[in-house]
Amino acid sequence: xxxxxxxxxxxxxxxxxxxxxxxxxxxxxxxxxxxxxxxxxxxxxxxxxxxxxxxxxxxxxxxxxxxxxxxxxxxxxxxxxxxxxxxxxxxxxxxxxxxxxxxxxxxxxxxxxxxxxxxxxxxxxxxxxxxxxxxxxxxxxxxxxxxxxxxxxxxxxxxxxxxxxxxxxxxxxxxxxxxxxxxxxxxxxxxxxxxxxxxxxxxxxxxxxxxxxxxxxxxxxxxxxxxxxxxxxxxxxxxxxxxxxxxxxxxxxxxxxxxxxxxxxxxxxxxxxxxxxxxxxxxxxxxxxxxxxxxxxxxxxxxxxxxxxxxxxxxxxxxxxxxxxxxxxxxxxxxxxxxxxxxxxxxxxxxxxxxxxxxxxxxxxxxxxxxxxxxxxxxxxxxxxxxxxxxxxxxxxxxxxxxxxxxxxxxxxxxxxxxxxxxxxxxxxxxxxxxxxxxxxxxxxxxxxxxxxxxxxxxxxxxxxxxxxxxxxxxxxxxxxxxxxxxxxxxxxxxxxxxxxxxxxxxxxxxxxxxxxxxxxxxxxxxxxxxxxx
Amino acid sequence: xxxxxxxxxxxxxxxxxxxxxxxxxxxxxxxxxxxxxxxxxxxxxxxxxxxxxxxxxxxxxxxxxxxxxxxxxxxxxxxxxxxxxxxxxxxxxxxxxxxxxxxxxxxxxxxxxx
Numbered sequence: 001x002x003x004x005x006x007x008x009x010x011x012x013x014x015x016x017x018x019x020x021x022x023x024x025x026x027x028x029x030x031x032x033x034x035x036x037x038x039x040x041x042x043x044x045x046x047x048x049x050x051x052x053x054x055x056x057x058x059x060x061x062x063x064x065x066x067x068x069x070x071x072x073x074x075x076x077x078x079x080x081x082x083x084x085x086x087x088x089x090x091x092x093x094x095x096x097x098x099x100x101x102x103x104x105x106x107x108x109x110x111x112x113x114x115x116x117x118x119x120x121x122x123x124x125x126x127x128x129x130x131x132x133x134x135x136x137x138x139x140x141x142x143x144x145x146x147x148x149x150x151x152x153x154x155x156x157x158x159x160x161x162x163x164x165x166x167x168x169x170x171x172x173x174x175x176x177x178x179x180x181x182x183x184x185x186x187x188x189x190x191x192x193x194x195x196x197x198x199x200x201x202x203x204x205x206x207x208x209x210x211x212x213x214x215x216x217x218x219x220x221x222x223x224x225x226x227x228x229x230x231x232x233x234x235x236x237x238x239x240x241x242x243x244x245x246x247x248x249x250x251x252x253x254x255x256x257x258x259x260x261x262x263x264x265x266x267x268x269x270x271x272x273x274x275x276x277x278x279x280x281x282x283x284x285x286x287x288x289x290x291x292x293x294x295x296x297x298x299x300x301x302x303x304x305x306x307x308x309x310x311x312x313x314x315x316x317x318x319x320x321x322x323x324x325x326x327x328x329x330x331x332x333x334x335x336x337x338x339x340x341x342x343x344x345x346x347x348x349x350x351x352x353x354x355x356x357x358x359x360x361x362x363x364x365x366x367x368x369x370x371x372x373x374x375x376x377x378x379x380x381x382x383x384x385x386x387x388x389x390x391x392x393x394x395x396x397x398x399x400x401x402x403x404x405x406x407x408x409x410x411x412x413x414x415x416x417x418x419x420x421x422x423x424x425x426x427x428x429x430x431x432x433x434x435x436x437x438x439x440x441x442x443x444x445x446x447x448x449x450x451x452x453x454x455x456x457x458x459x460x461x462x463x464x465x466x467x468x469x470x471x472x473x474x475x476x477x478x479x480x481x482x483x484x485x486x487x488x489x490x491x492x493x494x495x496x497x498x499x500x501x502x503x504x505x506x507x508x509x510x511x512x513x514x515x516x517x518x519x520x521x522x523x524x525x526x527x528x529x530x531x532x533x534x
Numbered sequence: 535x536x537x538x539x540x541x542x543x544x545x546x547x548x549x550x551x552x553x554x555x556x557x558x559x560x561x562x563x564x565x566x567x568x569x570x571x572x573x574x575x576x577x578x579x580x581x582x583x584x585x586x587x588x589x590x591x592x593x594x595x596x597x598x599x600x601x602x603x604x605x606x607x608x609x610x611x612x613x614x615x616x617x618x619x620x621x622x623x624x625x626x627x628x629x630x631x632x633x634x635x636x637x638x639x640x641x642x643x644x645x646x647x648x
Contacts, residue, residue, distance in 0.1 A: 010607035035585070040592065044584045050607045051564055051580065057606040080579025 004066050010050040012057065016067040024052075024072050026166040030082045033167045044085075052079065105174035108163035115314045117157040125172050132318045135310070143244045236312025243306035247299060254295040263287035283345045285338055293338035300332040349464050350425040354432035362416035362445070362473065369480035369506060370416070372408070372473065372487055374454040382455055384489040400458045404441060404469045405492030408481060410509050411474040418443070418450075419472040424458075424465040435465040443471070454490055475509045482506045545576060549586060551629060552576055554595065554614065554622040561613040563601070587612065595621050 005021040007014050016024070031048065035041025055075050056067055110121035113131070120138055124131035142149040163172045175181045262278060263286070278287045311317050364370045376382060382389050388402040411417070422439040426432030438459055443452035456469040470492065475481055485504045549571075556562060556570045564583065571577045590596045595618035598610040614622065 012607050031581075040585075040588055044588045047564065047584045047587065047610065048581070050610075051584070054565065054603075054606040054609075078580055080581035082581075084579045084581040085585055 002066075002068075009056070010046070010053040012053045014053075014056060014067055015065075016072075017069060020067055020069040020072040023069060024075075027072075027076055027082075029165040030167045031085055033165050034082045034085055048079065106168075106171040107160055108168055108172040109157070109160050110169075110172060111162050112169075115317075117153075118162065119153060119156050119160060122160060122163070122172065125174070130318070132320055135314075135317075136306075139240060139310070140244060140248060143241065144248055232312045236309045236314075239305055239309025240313055243302050243309060246302045247306060250295060250299050250302065254291065254299075257291060258288070263291060283342055285342055290338060290342050293335040293342075296331050297335040297339055300328050300335070303328070346464070348427050350466060351427055352429045352432040353423065353425040353466070354429060354436050356422040356433065356436045358420045358422075360418045360420075360445075362418050362450070362475075364416040364448070364475055364479050365414055366476050366478045367480070368448065369482060370448055370450060370473075370475060371482045371484070372406075372450045372452070373484040374406075374452055374486050374490060376454040384454070384486065398459070400467070401455050402458070402467065402469075403454060404452070404456050404471055404490060406452070406487065406490040407470060407472045407492050408483070409472060409474050410477055410511060412477065412511075413474070414476055416476055416479070417474045418445075419474065421468075421470040421472065423468040423470070426465055432465070435467065439467055439469055441469050441471075454486070477509055477511050479509050480506050481509060546582070548629070549576065549582070550590065551622075551625045553583070553586060553590065554618060554625065557596070557612055557614050557618075558622060561599075561611045563609040563611045565609075567612070590618075594618075 003018045004015045005018055007016050007021060028045065028049070032041060032045050035044060052075055055078060056071065059071055059074070060067075105126055107126045108122050109118040110125060111118040114121040115135075120134040121131050123129070124134050127134075138149070138153065142153070161168075163169045170181055278290060307320065362370070376384070382401055384403070386403075388400065420441065422436045422441075424432055424435035424439065426435045435458075439456055440458065441453055441456040443450060445451075450473065452471060456467070458465075458467045471490075482505070483503045488503045552571060552574070553567060556567050562570075564587070567587075568577070568580055568583060571583070577583065587596065591598065591612075594615055596612050597615050598612045600608050601611050603609050
């Protein structure tokens with residue numbers, strides 16, 4: 001069974017099979033195209049159409065017969081290939097030209113497979129590049145240039161001609177223009193066109209046979225479908241924009257991180273959370289690989305969202321292909337594996353915690369006054385407002401510096417003492433102990449003056465081992481202490497005498513337990529006596 | 535250079551002369567001209583003739599009139615104009631000269647070979 005089309009050829013009416021019609025049309029289009037001279041070409045074409053009409057008339061045994069593809073083929077074999085119509089003097093040059101132009105492609109807009117203006121599709125043909133990737137590139141460019149590229153797209157739309165005729169379509173894909181290719185092309189387009197025709201006819205018949213009420217519901221249905229489609233497109237657009245921006249920033253971020261030298265020295269951006277993963281990495285996986293894995297781990301899901309958004313936005317979007325899908329999944333799983341391994345390794349660094357305690361006698365007795373004053377190496381750039389700092393030396397030793405914590409506590413002993421607690425974690429108890437021992441800190445005791453370094457330092461990996469130093473100063477009851485103002489920077493919470501009002505003045509150490517039982521808990525436990533002794 | 539091209543070029547060169555010759559005695563429409571040319575195996579496909587006819591007409595060597603047809607669309611009956619007739623005369627002379635010239639050259643060549 002074949003659908004027929006009615007045509008008017010040189011004023012004569014013909015029934016012609018649909019496929020035959022498409023072939024004949026392609027043939028005439030190609031011939032029309034081969035005549036560059038408009039006026040003359042028009043006339044020649046009229047003659048040709050008249051002759052074809054005549055040939056058809058001769059072939060028709062009786063009125064009701066329909067022209068099929070065989071009749072069209074016969075007529076074409078009688079009339080000749082498009083190149084047979086070339087009779088110019090510069091015949092050879094023409095041939096040469098036809099040959100080269102068939103070989104070289106021309107840039108057209110492919111409106112048949114394209115979505116908007118067929119520009120991406122056209123470029124795809126021109127560069128032999130998958131359309132889907134070009135579309136993604138175009139959209140990323142459009143977002144990256146904050147819309148400027150859309151203007152370029154519009155200009156391209158104006159500048160690049162549309163591939164209308166079969167010959168132009170062949171030129172677009174770079175196939176030589178001859179009848180066999182035209183036929184192939186027509187057959188390709190046939191499905192497309194006939195589908196559309198079917199739809200049209202279907203609608204038409206439906207219109208004829210449905211009454212007005214069902215028509216109404218159909219219209220409502222159509223309206224709903226249209227609204228849903230529109231909402232879908234909006235959602236698609238939103239997804240594409242959001243995920244596109246995310247993709248862009250992820251990729252830029254990755255590039256930035258990669259070129260920043262962070263892999264060689266993770267301390268460079270120690271204050272940013274994401275670099276945590278690169279620090280203390282003693283696995284076989286290089287930091288660059290971890291960085292790529294981290295990026296892919298985030299990029300792939302975002303890309304999928306981006307793709308789904310595109311799919312919502314563009315109905316006949318080409319698939320990215322099975323291979324691409326499987327590759328993406330595999331890459332993501334590998335990234336996940338790498339990240340898990342690195343992160344688990346990283347977490348293991350804190351599995352054990354050790355503390356090294358050293359105690360020194362502080363020759364302060366009852367009624368003596370101890371002055372506590374911090375110092376620190378200002379040349380290191382450390383400011384007391386920060387709690388830690390990484391000094392990163394390319395090719396050299398990295399230094400991690402951190403403010404120590406100071407506690408001032410009362411003791412019932414007759415003489416004071418200084419307790420240094422170095423804390424660190426590690427993969428094993430032994431490692432943790434080693435890490436704690438690496439903490440460097442000093443203080444100096446000159447008679448009644450305690451000068452302590454406010455900053456501890458530790459080499460190597462920084463605080464992934466959770467290094468801490470607590471300096472505990474125990475003073476006998478009824479002794480006095482003068483805390484320099486800067487001491488406030490090192491105050492450490494709980495169970496000690498340090499509070500806001502205790503700095504820059506001499507205070508008396510009293511038994512805490514006794515005081516708390518007599519006074520309100522919040523009341524200051526320290527009695528202030530006399531003026532500064534310094 | 536392809537042999538097909540040369541052959542086609544030769545054929546197309548004399549085609550105009552032949553079309554005019556067909557129309558020397560009486561008017562004819564395309565199918566009749568085609569029949570004559572096909573009979574002489576001067577053309578294989580019909581397509582070639584249409585651009586030629588249009589060009590000859592545009593050069594005022596041919597004119598045509600419409601005539602209704604009982605089987606098919608109206609036909610264009612082509613005939614020679616006065617210029618066409620003169621043109622044909624000149625071409626006939628040139629052709630005869632050419633024929634002789636070609637004969638002499640080709641025969642002398644074959645003689646040389648022998």
